[in-house]
Amino acid sequence: xxxxxxxxxxxxxxxxxxxxxQQHGLQLIERNYHCRQGEIDLIMSDGSxxxxxxxxxxxxxxxxxAAESVDxxxxxxxxxxxxxxxxxxxxxxQQPARFDVVSMSPQGNDTHIDxxxxxxxxx
Numbered sequence: 001x002x003x004x005x006x007x008x009x010x011x012x013x014x015x016x017x018x019x020x021x022q023q024h025g026l027q028l029i030e031r032n033y034h035c036r037q038g039e040i041d042l043i044m045s046d047g048s049x050x051x052x053x054x055x056x057x058x059x060x061x062x063x064x065x066a067a068e069s070v071d072x073x074x075x076x077x078x079x080x081x082x083x084x085x086x087x088x089x090x091x092x093x094q095q096p097a098r099f100d101v102v103s104m105s106p107q108g109n110d111t112h113i114d115x116x117x118x119x120x121x122x123x
Contacts (some may be wrong), residue, residue: 012041013111014041017102020113026051035084038077043085050097052082054119057104070101075120096120 018028026044033040042053056069070078078099086093101119105112 009057010055013104014055016111017053017055017104017113018044020040020102020115021051021053024115033085035081036085037080040078040081040085046098050086050092050095051100052078052085052097053102054078055098055102055104057120059106070119075099079122113119 014031018031021042021044022028026046028042029050030043033043040052041055041114042051044051044053045084054070054074058069082099086097090099098118099120101116103114103116
């Protein structure tokens with residue numbers, strides 16, 4: 001798969017994940033937050049909680065599920081990026097935060113969505 005197709009697939013997965021989370025009451029704050037530490041796909045609010053969401057899409061599970069691809073190294077990058085974001089948004093830093101993973105894979109003509117709330121913690 002070429003880079004453009006991969007990027008389009010990733011953007012489509014992020015949009016589908018965002019829609020899914022909004023249907024469950026979360027509100028979008030920001031998409032694709034970038035800094036030197038890394039990127040966070042979706043930043044959302046769930047009541048007074050700030051939710052940092054990593055979206056993963058896997059066409060097949062030959063190398064493990066999409067959720068399993070969020071290893072410790074990736075978690076550390078997300079945590080560092082979230083920390084940077086909260087330093088820039090001090091009002092949100094006063095509120096609780098959590099890290100969710102939305103794992104997606106094709107299922108027939110549809111997409112299977114697995115939303116893992118509080119998928120990992122700051123240690």
